[in-house]
Amino acid sequence: MLSRHRFDPELAAALAMMPEVDISDVDLARAAQAEQLAVVVAAADTTGVEVEEISAAGPDGAPDIRLRLYRPQGVRGPLPGVYSIHGGGFVLGSPDVDHDWNLLLCRELAALVVSVDYRLAPEHPFPAALEDCYAGLCRLAENAGRLGVRPDRIALWGDSAGAGLAAALTLLARDRGGPAVCFQLLCSPALDDRLETPSARLFTDTPVWNRRSARLSWDAYLGYGVRGTADVSPYAAPARAAAVGLSGLPPAFVSVMEFDPLRDEGIAYAGALAAASVPTELCLVPGAFHGAWAVEHAAVIRRATDEAVTALRGALAPGR
Numbered sequence: 001m002l003s004r005h006r007f008d009p010e011l012a013a014a015l016a017m018m019p020e021v022d023i024s025d026v027d028l029a030r031a032a033q034a035e036q037l038a039v040v041v042a043a044a045d046t047t048g049v050e051v052e053e054i055s056a057a058g059p060d061g062a063p064d065i066r067l068r069l070y071r072p073q074g075v076r077g078p079l080p081g082v083y084s085i086h087g088g089g090f091v092l093g094s095p096d097v098d099h100d101w102n103l104l105l106c107r108e109l110a111a112l113v114v115s116v117d118y119r120l121a122p123e124h125p126f127p128a129a130l131e132d133c134y135a136g137l138c139r140l141a142e143n144a145g146r147l148g149v150r151p152d153r154i155a156l157w158g159d160s161a162g163a164g165l166a167a168a169l170t171l172l173a174r175d176r177g178g179p180a181v182c183f184q185l186l187c188s189p190a191l192d193d194r195l196e197t198p199s200a201r202l203f204t205d206t207p208v209w210n211r212r213s214a215r216l217s218w219d220a221y222l223g224y225g226v227r228g229t230a231d232v233s234p235y236a237a238p239a240r241a242a243a244v245g246l247s248g249l250p251p252a253f254v255s256v257m258e259f260d261p262l263r264d265e266g267i268a269y270a271g272a273l274a275a276a277s278v279p280t281e282l283c284l285v286p287g288a289f290h291g292a293w294a295v296e297h298a299a300v301i302r303r304a305t306d307e308a309v310t311a312l313r314g315a316l317a318p319g320r
Contacts, residue, residue: 005206005259008287010298018294021208023216026091026122033088037096044099048073049106056139059131066117067136068095069147070106077112077148080155080316083137084115085169087160089190089209089217090129091121098159101293105157108309109316112149114140118165122220126236129221133169134178141179153316155183155250159293160209160262161217163189167238167269170249183315184252185308188290189266192239193218193227197264209290211261239265246276253281253311255304257288283307 007015019036023029050071058065072079082105086097095102095115102113118132137154144151158166163186170184195201195214204211218227222236234241252273256266263284270282285292285304295301 005289006287007259007289008298008300011288011292011295011300014295014298015207018208018291021089021213021291023089023091023213023220026220030092033092034094034096037094037099041096041099044103046103049103051103056136059135062119062128062131062135065132065136065139066095067139068102068115068117070102070113070115071148072106072110072112075110078144078150079148080109080111080153081140081144081147081149082106082109082111082113082312082316083140083154083156083166084113085118085133085156085158085162085165086115087158087162087188087190088120089213090161090221091217093120093162098162100296101159104305105309105312109313111316112147122223125223126221126233130165130168130172130235133165134172134176137169137173137179137181152180153182153318154179155185155312155315156181157185157187157312158189159187160290161190161221163187164191164238167191168235171238171241171244171246172235174248175244181250183250183312185255185312186252186266186269187255187293187308188257188260188262189238189254189269190214190217190262191237191269192265193222193232193237194239195228195261197268199263200261200265203259203261203263206259206261207289207291209261214261239269241272246273246278249273249276249278251279251315253283253308255283255285255308257285257290257292259288260290262290281311 116136254270
């Protein structure tokens with residue numbers, strides 16, 4: 001079934017070892033993911049990184065939020081900050097999802113990485129996740145001195161739904177006059193609930209994520225029957241941001257996978273940012289499918305990772 005997609009050979013070989021993602025039964029999917037991630041986190045090499053979790057005040061009337069901090073050992077501050085938002089189709093996940101990536105960023109950038117554990121849909125539909133992410137970003141900025149972070153050097157990064165939330169968070173922070181964000185790293189971002197792009201229509205059988213998964217994800221996040229209507233906020237689906245505009249947003253690095261239903265909405269968003277005079281770099285990862293970031297040994301993923309880290313390093317440089 002998948003032979004018509006010209007996957008990179010190393011990525012194709014890794015597919016047999018990658019778990020299926022089926023969010024039609026959210027409880028079952030969450031349990032399976034938690035079991036898989038527990039093994040990954042237990043095996044992670046934390047050498048040179050101090051990892052701790054703290055609780056911070058959530059949005060008004062909502063529970064406190066959990067933040068996981070990754071701090072480089074032996075590095076004097078104040079440090080640049082990376083605010084990490086995990087993926088999971090708005091319905092799955094925790095900071096464990098990006099544990100390895102956050103360790104990598106902490107080491108490579110000598111930065112404090114802060115991963116937010118936001119509320120999940122469908123129990124908590126939009127705007128719960130975004131408001132949690134905003135509250136966590138505010139707490140990071142408000143406590144920059146105590147945490148040893150440079151408040152003028154806080155970047156956002158996310159993957160998939162997390163990248164969509166990161167894009168939305170830059171809009172919300174700008175429009176609310178909230179914390180300054182210096183950069184947005186958006187990997188395979190979920191940005192458009194309408195699912196009308198060529199890639200969204202074409203990729204119905206791709207591994208890890210496909211058109212059906214995207215539909216289930218948006219229905220859970222927005223509420224059934226809302227997807228594709230005029231009632232969707234640009235803070236939920238940033239592809240609709242013509243209503244609020246994209247000018248004045250921080251520079252962006254957008255990375256997309258060739259065989260991903262989300263590919264074209266990421267490309268279109270990068271183009272819209274550039275048209276709004278936002279410095280933007282676009283990376284198309286050839287032969288890759290959604291979630292291929294997990295295949296860390298593949299040469300094509302190593303190259304894409306190096307490009308993303310290099311862009312983030314430049315944005316966080318002291319002289320910027």
